[in-house]
Amino acid sequence: MNDDNIHEKLQQPAQLPENDPEVDAYREVFDFLSRPEDGHEAPAGFAHRVTGRLEQPSNSSVRLWIPLTAGIFALLVLSLLGFGLLFGWQQVALINTMTNRLLIMLGITLFLSGVYYLLQKKYLRNT
């Protein structure tokens, strides 16, 4: 029995030999393949969950402004305080070259960018 045309032949049972175990096996295989398995259908409310995820980013980005702005401000203050505690105010006063000031500013910027990136990843991962 050639599989290439078995599908067509199975549609017209009269053309097939009766009591042929191989044909019967093919018929059962085709019957099995054309029936969906239980539990493979979409669950209830699936479409709403998808559109819910689509509508989520705009809402979350609005909600995100408040904690994000507050968080950045708090981190800015904390990083300045931490810097002061680590190096002492007198030493800070000694760091008066333009290069050192720029390096400090760069460090703070990188730190804040990192924090912002993490917050963005957490809150805006569905965008």
Add this chain to the structure above:
Amino acid sequence: MTDDQQLVQKTLAGDMQAYRWLIKKHERLVFHMSSRMVPNPLEREELCQDIFLKVYEKLDTFQGESKLSTWIATIAYRMGINTLKKKKTELVDLDTISFKAESEMRSDAPIQAEDTHKLLARSFNRLPPVYRTVVTLFHLEQQSYEEISEITGMPVGTVKSYLFRARNLLKDILFSYKKEGAI
């Protein structure tokens, strides 16, 4: 203008209810395809959600050259394959898996008590995911060889070959069990 085109245009205009209708119309196809690649129900639903998010994102690129179902199935197939690749799942090696499946089943004592459907289901689930998907698209979703070729990116000849090998293997397993009187 077809229903699908109307739904696409309404969705692109921002009508979420239209998109929900579009999802409901095609969720069966996507779930059937995904179930052949991701057996875990939770992972499967997450994959299906991601597929429809991607469909929404790319909907403005749908030109209407093929059926919407074929276009969605193409996205579903690619995303399913990517998921399997991340898990390092064997996609197409039928020889190794079929041999393993048959030998494993023969060593399972309870197989004699199982009916034909369970035997076929177990054998089918041990086929490589690409074979299962091609068979599902053809038999369950009534897609043509050409449509399956478009969805999977495989030549029509390869699609036919996959169908033949998968069906033949299932038939051989069932035939041999019947011959031995195990069922």
